[in-house]
Amino acid sequence: MEPLYKPEGVEARWQRTWEDEGLYRAEPDDPRPTFVICVPPPNVTGVLHMGHALNGTSQDVLIRYHRMRGYNALWQPGYDHASIALQNVIVGLLAEEGIDRLDIGREAFVERCWEFIRQYGPHIIGQFRSLGASLDYRRNRFTLDDEYTKAVMRFFVHLANKGYVYRGSRIVNWCPGCASVISDLEVNHIEVDDALSYVRYPFADGDGSITIATVRPATILADVAVAVHPEDERYRDAIGREVIVPFVERRVPVIVDERVERGFGTGALKITPGHDPTDWEIGQDHHLLEPMVVGLDGRMNAEAGELAGLTQAEADERVLAWLKEHDQLEKRESYRHAVGHCDRSGDRVEPLVMLQWWVDMTELVKPAIAVLRDGRVRCTPEQQTKVMLSYLENIRPWCISRQLWWGHRIPVWYCADGHTTIAETAPYSCAECGSPALHQDEDVLDTWFSSALWPFATLGWPEQTPELARFYPGDVCSTGRDINFLWVSRMIWAGLELMGDIPFSAVNYHSMIMAPDGRRMSKSLGTGIDPTELIDEYSADATRYGLLKMSSTQDVRFSVGMIEEGRKLANKLWNVARLMLAQSQGVTPEARPQSVEERWILSRLDVTRELLEESIPTFGFAAAVTSLYHLTFDDFCDWYAEAVKPRLYDGDDDARATALAALERLLTLLHPVMPHVTEEIWSQFHDSRLIVSPWPEPYARDDDATRTLEHVRDAGTVFRRSATLPAKLSDDERRIFDAVVKPERQKSNGNAEAERERLRNEIARAEQMLGNERFVSKAPPEVVEAERAKLERYRRELETIGD
RNA sequence: GGGCGGUUAGCUCAGCUGGGAGAGCACCUGCCUUACACGCAGGGGGUCGCAGGUUCGAACCCUGCACCGCCCACCA
Numbered sequence: 001m002e003p004l005y006k007p008e009g010v011e012a013r014w015q016r017t018w019e020d021e022g023l024y025r026a027e028p029d030d031p032r033p034t035f036v037i038c039v040p041p042p043n044v045t046g047v048l049h050m051g052h053a054l055n056g057t058s059q060d061v062l063i064r065y066h067r068m069r070g071y072n073a074l075w076q077p078g079y080d081h082a083s084i085a086l087q088n089v090i091v092g093l094l095a096e097e098g099i100d101r102l103d104i105g106r107e108a109f110v111e112r113c114w115e116f117i118r119q120y121g122p123h124i125i126g127q128f129r130s131l132g133a134s135l136d137y138r139r140n141r142f143t144l145d146d147e148y149t150k151a152v153m154r155f156f157v158h159l160a161n162k163g164y165v166y167r168g169s170r171i172v173n174w175c176p177g178c179a180s181v182i183s184d185l186e187v188n189h190i191e192v193d194d195a196l197s198y199v200r201y202p203f204a205d206g207d208g209s210i211t212i213a214t215v216r217p218a219t220i221l222a223d224v225a226v227a228v229h230p231e232d233e234r235y236r237d238a239i240g241r242e243v244i245v246p247f248v249e250r251r252v253p254v255i256v257d258e259r260v261e262r263g264f265g266t267g268a269l270k271i272t273p274g275h276d277p278t279d280w281e282i283g284q285d286h287h288l289l290e291p292m293v294v295g296l297d298g299r300m301n302a303e304a305g306e307l308a309g310l311t312q313a314e315a316d317e318r319v320l321a322w323l324k325e326h327d328q329l330e331k332r333e334s335y336r337h338a339v340g341h342c343d344r345s346g347d348r349v350e351p352l353v354m355l356q357w358w359v360d361m362t363e364l365v366k367p368a369i370a371v372l373r374d375g376r377v378r379c380t381p382e383q384q385t386k387v388m389l390s391y392l393e394n395i396r397p398w399c400i401s402r403q404l405w406w407g408h409r410i411p412v413w414y415c416a417d418g419h420t421t422i423a424e425t426a427p428y429s430c431a432e433c434g435s436p437a438l439h440q441d442e443d444v445l446d447t448w449f450s451s452a453l454w455p456f457a458t459l460g461w462p463e464q465t466p467e468l469a470r471f472y473p474g475d476v477c478s479t480g481r482d483i484n485f486l487w488v489s490r491m492i493w494a495g496l497e498l499m500g501d502i503p504f505s506a507v508n509y510h511s512m513i514m515a516p517d518g519r520r521m522s523k524s525l526g527t528g529i530d531p532t533e534l535i536d537e538y539s540a541d542a543t544r545y546g547l548l549k550m551s552s553t554q555d556v557r558f559s560v561g562m563i564e565e566g567r568k569l570a571n572k573l574w575n576v577a578r579l580m581l582a583q584s585q586g587v588t589p590e591a592r593p594q595s596v597e598e599r600w601i602l603s604r605l606d607v608t609r610e611l612l613e614e615s616i617p618t619f620g621f622a623a624a625v626t627s628l629y630h631l632t633f634d635d636f637c638d639w640y641a642e643a644v645k646p647r648l649y650d651g652d653d654d655a656r657a658t659a660l661a662a663l664e665r666l667l668t669l670l671h672p673v674m675p676h677v678t679e680e681i682w683s684q685f686h687d688s689r690l691i692v693s694p695w696p697e698p699y700a701r702d703d704d705a706t707r708t709l710e711h712v713r714d715a716g717t718v719f720r721r722s723a724t725l726p727a728k729l730s731d732d733e734r735r736i737f738d739a740v741v742k743p744e745r746q747k748s749n750g751n752a753e754a755e756r757e758r759l760r761n762e763i764a765r766a767e768q769m770l771g772n773e774r775f776v777s778k779a780p781p782e783v784v785e786a787e788r789a790k791l792e793r794y795r796r797e798l799e800t801i802g803d
Numbered sequence: 804g805g806g807c808g809g810u811u812a813g814c815u816c817a818g819c820u821g822g823g824a825g826a827g828c829a830c831c832u833g834c835c836u837u838a839c840a841c842g843c844a845g846g847g848g849g850u851c852g853c854a855g856g857u858u859c860g861a862a863c864c865c866u867g868c869a870c871c872g873c874c875c876a877c878c879a
Contacts, residue, residue, distance in 0.1 A: 003839060171877090189876065196879085214879060264878040271879095278877040338804095338876080351877090383807060387874070390806075394875095481874075516815085518872080549827085552816075554808065555872075559815045561828045568827095568841045579838035626817075626826075641838075649837095741844095762823080769822090774859040783822050790823070 001581070001684070005574035007539035011676040015129055018679075023691050024134045026074035028466035035071035036474030037063060038455045038504050039135070040487065041143065043082040044120050045089050048127035050513045050521055050558065051480050053531035054547045058510055058621055059478050060133045061548065064672040065616050067134070068695040074471050075134065076458055077125055078141035083407035083447035084178060084186075084344055086113055090406070106405045113406045117142070127532055132540045132675050134691070141458040143450045144408070151457035152408045152450045153424040158498065160422045164360050165400075167412075167420070171273075171280035172399055174352045176298040177345030180403040181356055183446060184396060185486050187349050189338035196335035197320065198266065200328040201226055201243040204251050210238055211330055213265030215337070216275070217323070218315035221248050221293040221304055225271040227282060230256040232267050245270075247322050248305075257282045274353050290353045298350055357401035357410060357443070365392045368493035371502050377492060379507045380619050381553045384484065391485050392493075400446045407444030414439055452490035455503035473501045478508040478619075508619040512555040513547075521558070534563055541674035542566035548621040548673060569629055570677045573670065576637050577681040580659045583648040589660035589685070591699075595647070596732045598658050599705035601640035604631065605665045606699040612669060625673055636666055639709065642740045660685065665696050708733060716741035718797055759798045766791040 018024060026034075037059050042052055059075060067073040090112050091101055101109050121142065128135060141148060159165040172181040197217050200209040210226060223245045228235040235254070242251045252271075259282055260269045273283030274292035283290060295301035300310045307315045323329035340349035369392050371377045372385055379385045401410060413421045415430035415438055422431075429436045453461070455477075459468040473495070479488060488507055495503035514520060515527035522528060534543045545566025550556045593599045608631045615624040640662065647655040667678040671690050682690035712733050719741065729737060769775050769787055776784055 001838090004841075005839090212879080216879085259877085261878045269879055276877070276879070278879070281877075337878085340877095381808095387807070391875075484874085512873085514872090520873095550815085557815060559828080561815065564841075565827055571841045572839065575839035575842085577838080582838075622817075623819095630826085637839085638843080642843095645838090765823080769860085772859060775822095776859090778859055779822070786822080 001574070001578045003575065003578070005571045005677065007541065007570065007676065010680050011132065011540050012130070014676050014679050015132060018134065018689070018691055019129075019137060021689070023689060024075075024136050025138065026072055026136050026471070028470035030072040032070055032072040034471055034475075035063070035066040035073045036471050036476075036504075037073075037075045038474050038477040038491070039075060039077065040477075040479045040483065041078045041080040041141075041451070041454060042124050043085055044079050044117055044124060045082055045085050046124070048124060048131075048531055050529060050531055050547075051510075052128075053131060053534075053543065054513060054551055055478055055480065055510050056128055056131050056133045057544045057547050058508070058551060058619065059476075060131070060544075060675075061616060061621060061624075061672045062476060062478075063134055064675060064691065065612075065695070067691070068668070068671065068693065070694065074136060074139075074474075076139045076141065077128065077133075077135040077137060078143070078454075078458060079121055079124060080451060081117070081142065081144040081407060081447065083402060083404055083444055084180065084182070085447075086116065087404050087406040088178065088344055090116060101405070109405050117144075130532065130535055130540060132544065134675075139458070143447075143454075143457075147460065147463075148450065148453075148457050149408060150424070151453050151461050152445065153411045154462045155449070155453055155494070155498065156411055156445070157422055157424050159359060159364075164364055165357065166360065167355060167357050169353055169355045170358065170397070170399075171277050171351055172354045172356055173340060173342075174296065174350040174354070175342035175345055175347050176296065176350055177342060177347035178404075179296070181354060181399055181401065182342060182344070182349070183399050183448075185448075186343045187340040188343050190341045191336055192339045194335050194337060194339075195332050196265065197323075197332050198330035199246060199270075199323055200330055201245060201270075202328070203238075204242040204244055209328075210235070210243055210254065210268050211266045212268045212270040214270055215335060216312070216316070217319040218300065218304075218307070218312050219272045219275045219293065220246060220270065220319055221307070222272045222274045222291045223248075223250070223252060223270045224273060224283065224288045224291065225252045225286065226254045227257045227260050227269045227271050228254065228267060229260045229262045230258060232260075232262050234267060238268075246326065246328050247319050255282075255286055257285070275351050277351055280351075280353065292352060294350060294352065296350075296352075298348075356399050357412075357441075359398040359400055361395040361398055364497060365395055365489075365493050367496040368392055368489065371492065371496065377502050377505055377507065379509065381509065384481070384507070384509055388484060388489055392489060398446075400449050401441075401443040402446055403442075404444050407447060408450055410441040410443050410445060412441040414441070448486050448490060451487050452494040453498070454487075455491055455495060456499050461498070472499060472503070474504045476506045476508060477504045478510060480512060481509045482512075484509070511551050511553065513550055514555055514557050516558055518557055529558060534560075538563045538567050539570065539676070541570050541676050545569060545625055545673055548625045551621045565629065566625075566674070569632060570674060572632055572637060573666075573674075573677060574681065576632075576641050577663060577667075577684070579641060579645070580648070580656075580663050581681075581684055584656040584660050584685075587653065587656045587660060589664050590657040591661040592654045592658050594652075594654045594658070595644070595735075596705045596708045597640050597643040597736055598655070598662070599702040600709045601635060601662050602658075602665075602699055603702040603705055604635045604640075605662060605669065605696070606701060608669055609665075609696050609698070616672065628670055628673060632666065632670070636662070639740060643736045644739075646739055668693060668696055709736070712736045712741070714797075756798060759794050763791060763794045763798070766794065 039059060063073045063075045094101055125140065156165060173187050175182050194215045196213050196215055198211050198213050200211050202209040212226060226243050228238065238254045239256055241254050243254060245252055259278055271279045271282055271288065273280045273288055273290040275294060291303060293300055293304040294312065300307045300315045302308050307318055320329060341347065342349055369389060372389055411423060413427055415433060415435040417433055419430050419432035421427050430438060455474055456468060456472050459465060459471055461468055477488060491503045495501060519527050531543060542563050546563030549562040591602060593602055608627050611627050612624050644655055644659060648659060667682055667690060671678045675691065679690045715729060715737060766787055
């Protein structure tokens with residue numbers, strides 16, 4: 001064994017070995033209790049990013065921990081077809097070749113997508129492997145596999161049969177860049193600088209006018225009414241009269257609606273149901289027409305008459321010019337407001353009225369609301385429960401159709417008479433008229449429609465497989481907050497609807513790792529840090545450690561120092577193992593503690609075991625790795641190893657056997673976090689595999705040993721500062737003292753006076769507190785008692801130092 | 804506009820239900836002591852964002868303010 005731990009080669013070797021020996025596998029006929037993690041399937045469009053690496057590591061810690069604790073632990077890999085994201089990637093790749101997707105057609109385009117999947121799908125799974133993720137790689141699933149597609153079709157038909165899925169004409173978010181509608185959750189509201197134009201609409205009877213405010217003058221062409229608030233005194237006389245829409249000079253009514261904000265603009269709102277969500281809702285209630293003057297390309301369409309073909313900005317100019325000419329533009333003021341943009345393409349979203357497929361959510365989410373309320377599904381951090389609930393309680397219809405080619409095609413067929421047939425597989429004839437001439441809906445489903453089924457479709461649903469029976473419901477879903485609504489909430493209600501049970505009982509939201517400058521890590525900003533480079537430079541073990549240390553509940557800035565800490569830990573472990581193994585050839589590990597430091601380290605190991613048993617299942621990974629670091633450096637190496645070293649050299653077999661037993665226990669505790677280096681060391685003195693070794697049993701704590709060690713530590717501190725060896729040390733204490741505290745440090749004695757000063761101050765403070773009657777009477781007795789003990793100790797120490 | 808979180812050492816962050824301000828890195832001093840210089844032993848460094856309040860006692864609880872970040876959102 002080399003003095004410097006070199007992870008190159010070691011990690012890949014163990015990853016191969018563990019997988020080849022089938023140690024990652026979970027089987028349905030394994031009778032032990034199950035532990036199942038639902039892994040967010042990464043998109044195939046990207047490489048592993050920091051979020052994947054952090055999430056993968058925390059899940060792997062959970063899986064390895066539960067595996068060691070004797071669970072039948074299933075962690076199943078897979079990836080998502082990422083309908084809109086991948087389609088955009090392929091469109092971009094084609095564009096580089098100068099090809100338009102419309103030129104090559106749907107079939108060829110989809111084939112290009114599959115080529116991409118075949119090329120990059122294994123790539124991202126391979127990156128999880130190099131992190132040491134102990135997924136059951138045989139069970140890899142893809143959301144567009146035949147079996148999975150069957151589940152998606154069953155889901156759609158199920159919802160349609162229950163009346164939740166319907167086709168309807170509603171206002172949608174149209175993304176001109178993606179040439180598709182998107183759901184509300186895929187819209188980002190971004191602040192933009194606009195101008196608010198105040199426009200006079202003359203009354204049709206020629207008596208005066210009413211002024212409205214708009215940021216989109218060109219949409220005036222599609223106005224069907226002007227609305228005011230029912231209790232707005234200013235407009236009481238206007239209600240029921242007609243106004244003339246400028247430019248198109250159309251007569252429209254003045255209506256009342258409570259959704260109008262009296263305080264905004266003039267308190268009068270032009271109603272354009274074809275191009276604004278609020279207006280659309282008002283239009284629905286008042287049975288207004290929904291004309292549209294903007295087309296799918298974002299330009300003015302044929303309905304815009306002489307403005308047809310212009311961009312909206314150009315059309316705005318033309319309308320404003322007309323208004324000025326006719327003295328109907330009262331004023332313009334600059335105005336900053338949030339406007340919807342497509343999450344994928346960044347294009348400004350165009351609200352349009354279109355015929356699309358929808359899921360009516362209100363009833364579907366009720367069971368999900370219930371399980372979140374009663375704690376059957378718990379979130380960490382728990383504030384997220386409230387966030388999720390407020391989303392579900394205010395849920396709106398979900399638009400699930402997309403005008404894309406890549407994805408699950410909607411299982412709906414139309415005949416020439418316009419009848420609709422909904423079926424899991426292509427029907428031979430129309431369900432209504434029997435016509436065999438059918439054509440399938442051209443659209444595909446929202447990619448998240450299939451993701452909602454992930455926890456059970458990956459287990460074989462709708463088939464009743466042994467896997468499904470054994471591994472559903474699962475236990476944990478670990479993810480980022482960014483897909484809370486898109487994915488997590490949908491798995492919960494879909495699981496309850498289709499399986500009649502929750503998909504998991506705990507959701508862990510990991511922190512977001514920001515770039516060192518505090519900005520979001522992103523490829524486009526150039527702030528991304530590639531975790532595979534960290535693995536190459538620092539090892540997977542060190543990267544895992546560092547990421548876990550960064551995984552607090554809040555968002556955190558990336559700092560390479562955490563990873564370096566992990567590398568140091570691996571190296572430290574390697575070297576203390578080197579010491580112990582070199583001294584213990586042919587010795588069988590067995591805890592036969594003879595001395596106080598041995599009793600003490602076994603006790604310390606057990607304290608840490610208990611701490612890990614509390615923190616790991618509750619996702620407190622940062623606390624877990626911190627305790628492991630201090631256990632290894634401070635307790636195991638700096639105190640225990642130093643103290644026991646002389647006896648190892650002396651050939652004390654009890655000390656050697658105990659050292660190996662303590663090392664074993666340390667490796668076991670560290671294995672979930674740093675699997676490779678611990679397995680490598682383990683293999684130096686075992687034929688078995690650490691990955692499947694049992695988690696340590698509780699060990700009787702030894703408070704006496706702890707007290708002794710603390711006494712030596714205190715004595716050492718006093719000794720160093722005073723250059724005077726304290727008298728009353730027992731034999732055991734003196735031995736540890738000689739081994740660890742090292743007498744030659746006698747020279748560093750310059751601080752004796754400063755130390756006396758400190759102790760005097762402490763004594764004065766404690767005396768003051770104990771002299772405070774209200775403190776003594778009102779503070780809990782144990783606190784007062786502790787203060788008395790401190791006072792005693794300080795006085796003793798001051799005496800020990802002497803003058 | 805609504806909601807959530809943050810502000811602690813030069814940097815990145817811990818600090819659980821109120822009771823002696825912590826870690827890692829960086830910095831300074833001394834050590835190549837036969838496991839480890841990716842190390843060992845020590846050290847300096849903080850008005851816990853600001854202002855009030857509750858309490859014997861506040862980084863922690865309450866109120867207000869400032870700044871930063873995130874999520875949600877149909878005031879045109």
